[in-house]
Amino acid sequence: MDAVRYVVDNGIKWRAMPADYPPWQTVYYHFARWHRRGVVAFLREQLRRQIRTGQGRCSWPVTLIVDSQSVKGAETVSKATRGFDAAKRINGRKRHIAVDTPGLPVMITVTPADRDSARELLWCLRVMQPQITQVWADSAYAGQLVNWSDDFLGMTLRTVSRPRGAKGFVVLPRRWKVERTLGWIM
DSSP, rough: EEEEEEHHHTOGGHHHHOOTTTHHHHHHHHHHHHHHHHHHHHHHHHHHHHHHHHHOSSOOSHHHHHEEEEEEEETTTTTOOOEEEEETTTTEEEEEEEEEEOEEEEEEEEEEETHHHHHHHHHHHHHHHHOOEEEEEEGOOOOOHHHHHIIIOEEEEEOOOOTTTTTSSSOOTTTHHHHHHHHHOO
């Protein structure tokens, strides 16, 4: 367990494991086994619930904040797993993240960078987190997605737009939490 935490904390490759720990193959084998059996997800959920209740909040979030980033796909990325994001003019994948109101990650997914990838994220959220009633997002999630989310998922999707005439960096209400979390991950 300490070796897995070392890899995560330091962001190193498995093969760069210090000699003080067991061989990297052994550590990775146990991590992969725990991941397949849902142990890693269970631990993450328990930690988030403990943090939320410690802050005096309900242990299960009902409001989330979502965002995505388009990432250019390398030539080695198969065409089946990448798409084209017309707004950013990027051929690749999209990283989606959903965080609760304190900014703790609830779901992170990677999809082909196309228009319908936001629907996939919202659908997964509905299946995995049925208690969600409201989702905040940027204006890229506006349009038909708002109605689809309400009609088919029973989830209120609200968008936060930049103030008109704003130039440069502007802290947007609610959205800054997901942006901060993305910054921490990067």
